[in-house]
Amino acid sequence: MPSKNYNISDFGEKKLIKRLLSQSQKLPFKSTFFDQLSIKSWIDDAALLDFGDSYIVATSDLLLESAHFPEKMTFRQMGQKIVTVNASDLAAMGSNPIGIILAMGLPRDMLITDFDELVDGILEACQKYQMALIGGDTNESAELTLCGTCIGIVPKDKVLMKSGAEEGDVVAVTGPLGLAAAGFEVLFGKELKIKELNPDFKDRVLKHALAPEARLEKGVLLGKTGAVTSATDITDGLISEIGEIIDASPDGVGITLYEDMIPIPPEVREVAEIMDKNPLEMVLYYGEDFELLVTIKKDGFMDLKHSLELHQIGYVDSSGQITMIDKDGKTEIIKPKGYEHFKKSG
Amino acid sequence: MPSKNYNISDFGEKKLIKRLLSQSQKLPFKSTFFDQLSIKSWIDDAALLDFGDSYIVATSDLLLESAHFPEKMTFRQMGQKIVTVNASDLAAMGSNPIGIILAMGLPRDMLITDFDELVDGILEACQKYQMALIGGDTNESAELTLCGTCIGIVPKDKVLMKSGAEEGDVVAVTGPLGLAAAGFEVLFGKELKIKELNPDFKDRVLKHALAPEARLEKGVLLGKTGAVTSATDITDGLISEIGEIIDASPDGVGITLYEDMIPIPPEVREVAEIMDKNPLEMVLYYGEDFELLVTIKKDGFMDLKHSLELHQIGYVDSSGQITMIDKDGKTEIIKPKGYEHFKKSG
Numbered sequence: 001m002p003s004k005n006y007n008i009s010d011f012g013e014k015k016l017i018k019r020l021l022s023q024s025q026k027l028p029f030k031s032t033f034f035d036q037l038s039i040k041s042w043i044d045d046a047a048l049l050d051f052g053d054s055y056i057v058a059t060s061d062l063l064l065e066s067a068h069f070p071e072k073m074t075f076r077q078m079g080q081k082i083v084t085v086n087a088s089d090l091a092a093m094g095s096n097p098i099g100i101i102l103a104m105g106l107p108r109d110m111l112i113t114d115f116d117e118l119v120d121g122i123l124e125a126c127q128k129y130q131m132a133l134i135g136g137d138t139n140e141s142a143e144l145t146l147c148g149t150c151i152g153i154v155p156k157d158k159v160l161m162k163s164g165a166e167e168g169d170v171v172a173v174t175g176p177l178g179l180a181a182a183g184f185e186v187l188f189g190k191e192l193k194i195k196e197l198n199p200d201f202k203d204r205v206l207k208h209a210l211a212p213e214a215r216l217e218k219g220v221l222l223g224k225t226g227a228v229t230s231a232t233d234i235t236d237g238l239i240s241e242i243g244e245i246i247d248a249s250p251d252g253v254g255i256t257l258y259e260d261m262i263p264i265p266p267e268v269r270e271v272a273e274i275m276d277k278n279p280l281e282m283v284l285y286y287g288e289d290f291e292l293l294v295t296i297k298k299d300g301f302m303d304l305k306h307s308l309e310l311h312q313i314g315y316v317d318s319s320g321q322i323t324m325i326d327k328d329g330k331t332e333i334i335k336p337k338g339y340e341h342f343k344k345s346g
Numbered sequence: 347m348p349s350k351n352y353n354i355s356d357f358g359e360k361k362l363i364k365r366l367l368s369q370s371q372k373l374p375f376k377s378t379f380f381d382q383l384s385i386k387s388w389i390d391d392a393a394l395l396d397f398g399d400s401y402i403v404a405t406s407d408l409l410l411e412s413a414h415f416p417e418k419m420t421f422r423q424m425g426q427k428i429v430t431v432n433a434s435d436l437a438a439m440g441s442n443p444i445g446i447i448l449a450m451g452l453p454r455d456m457l458i459t460d461f462d463e464l465v466d467g468i469l470e471a472c473q474k475y476q477m478a479l480i481g482g483d484t485n486e487s488a489e490l491t492l493c494g495t496c497i498g499i500v501p502k503d504k505v506l507m508k509s510g511a512e513e514g515d516v517v518a519v520t521g522p523l524g525l526a527a528a529g530f531e532v533l534f535g536k537e538l539k540i541k542e543l544n545p546d547f548k549d550r551v552l553k554h555a556l557a558p559e560a561r562l563e564k565g566v567l568l569g570k571t572g573a574v575t576s577a578t579d580i581t582d583g584l585i586s587e588i589g590e591i592i593d594a595s596p597d598g599v600g601i602t603l604y605e606d607m608i609p610i611p612p613e614v615r616e617v618a619e620i621m622d623k624n625p626l627e628m629v630l631y632y633g634e635d636f637e638l639l640v641t642i643k644k645d646g647f648m649d650l651k652h653s654l655e656l657h658q659i660g661y662v663d664s665s666g667q668i669t670m671i672d673k674d675g676k677t678e679i680i681k682p683k684g685y686e687h688f689k690k691s692g
Binding site for chain 1: 353359362393395404410449456461488493497
């Protein structure tokens with residue numbers, strides 16, 4: 001594609017990253033200090049630095065008020081969220097947390113009480129995920145901007161990566177899907193329609209959208225089993241993440257999903273009905289659930305299913321594509337179309 | 347100070363960071379994985395993670411178009427700068443570079459050719475500082491936002507920190523000061539006045555403002571000498587950085603500077619004259635030079651002065667304050683007033 005006169009919204013976020021990394025890989029990298037230090041993993045949720053028997057794991061996420069913080073999100077929830085999205089990247093690698101560094105861009109008219117609430121949220125989440133706040137930096141900016149960088153560590157034989165799925169593996173998720181998507185429907189939906197919703201359901205889906213949790217403990221436990229062949233966290237919708245696992249695998253690896261095995265809770269179905277949406281679409285193409293998506297050796301799965309509360313949703317095949325088998329047994333081939341910043345719709 | 351109704355511009359950037367870190371230190375931190383892993387350094391340019399005989403060094407910086415990228419800065423220079431500011435934090439710790447992670451917020455109408463130029467600048471700087479680009483993330487944002495996180499490593503006995511200055515130490519800088527400040531004067535000055543400036547001088551000061559360089563190699567060499575007792579990089583003006591070193595030291599440590607020992611090059615003096623500024627003020631209160639400020643044991647200094655091209659500017663005393671001795675031998679006590687985001691003037 002000739003690049004002249006295109007702007008970045010003609011590309012998706014993932015294409016931009018690939019453009020960046022493909023340029024970067026042309027560079028010869030030589031560590032001036034550590035002969036044995038090498039860099040692994042360009043396509044994963046975090047970078048891996050080879051360090052003796054372990055990997056140092058590093059990941060960075062940027063959250064911007066206009067894109068990531070709905071109007072009803074409190075400053076405490078914003079603080080929790082920047083830690084959570086980073087912790088979720090560690091979870092996807094099976095990594096133990098060490099600490100987080102926060103660089104913040106703050107609007108100059110932000111109230112100091114709001115800043116303190118933001119800090120409270122950051123520290124609450126740090127404590128929850130057992131990581132230290134190891135550094136910080138503030139700048140003035142037009143919109144509230146939070147950049148978190150998490151450092152973790154994982155023994156080399158316990159690391160989880162996107163590559164590694166093999167034909168016959170079970171495909172599973174760590175919990176119900178679509179609750180965050182339902183929460184965003186409620187946040188942005190019409191008041192009149194939302195009144196029809198069961199108040200308990202409303203609270204639960206809003207909590208998932210505004211105060212999501214990372215599956216950090218479960219990620220570490222999954223890494224320790226030795227049975228997980230690939231993993232990622234579900235931030236961009238199930239299909240997009242399945243596509244990532246297929247892309248990271250050798251040619252030929254594909255995944256078959258069964259519609260009626262996907263754990264869609266009643267809250268999601270009720271919101272979908274009231275909002276006139278398809279609940280399956282909400283699960284497949286909306287993100288932010290922060291559950292983990294894993295492929296697991298078939299022999300190991302039954303033991304882990306109960307102890308780690310895993311839900312099988314399909315299996316790894318050799319089709320090289322994503323196949324969905326619906327409730328009536330009909331087969332459909334689906335293309336990834338996850339949430340992409342920049343991407344023009346249509 | 348009662349915090350109600352104050353907004354963050356009533357505080358300075360450094361006070362906000364201290365507010366954040368003081369809250370954070372109240373938290374009990376327990377690593378779930380590494381008994382021997384501890385966190386050092388809350389006040390330094392980067393965080394230190396205790397890792398056997400070495401520290402893993404991690405630092406994060408956020409650059410925002412409106413605050414950090416003058417109109418005449420090219421996309422290539424912006425890409426270079428996000429790497430440079432992070433590399434400079436490693437330099438201040440004497441740390442060897444490993445890699446950098448870049449999280450970017452990009453306006454949706456950014457041209458792909460501009461994105462590619464930004465990436466070229468990032469990669470050029472990575473190669474210059476011998477670090478790998480180990481990860482990336484892009485988001486849509488209102489203004490161009492670059493968050494870089496650098497990871498480095500340094501043997502424990504070679505690390506440089508802000509604390510450690512002792513009475514009698516030599517205070518020195520790694521190069522001439524004020525060139526970046528002069529460059530910003532030219533960038534924001536009146537066209538007519540700038541025409542009076544020697545074109546070679548103009549090019550040189552603009553280069554320092556638009557394409558600054560980190561003293562990474564010199565930082566590592568300084569750490570290896572074992573003679574440096576404290577160090578930081580000069581991003582916020584000399585007086586602000588001297589204040590940081592005094593703050594990090596035990597009560598009583600102070601620094602005396604000699605005006606005529608401060609290396610102010612002719613370019614800075616000429617710009618100051620044309621722009622009707624005080625060249626000393628430009629050096630003391632403007633930042634962005636990225637030279638290193640160090641205190642060095644007196645016995646070790648003479649050997650290092652030539653090999654590392656150091657300029658003595660004063661000595662460490664026991665006054666607990668900053669003293670400036672001017673060209674006529676007159677003594678003045680000065681208070682730090684470095685560049686602070688948010689801080690209202692007056």
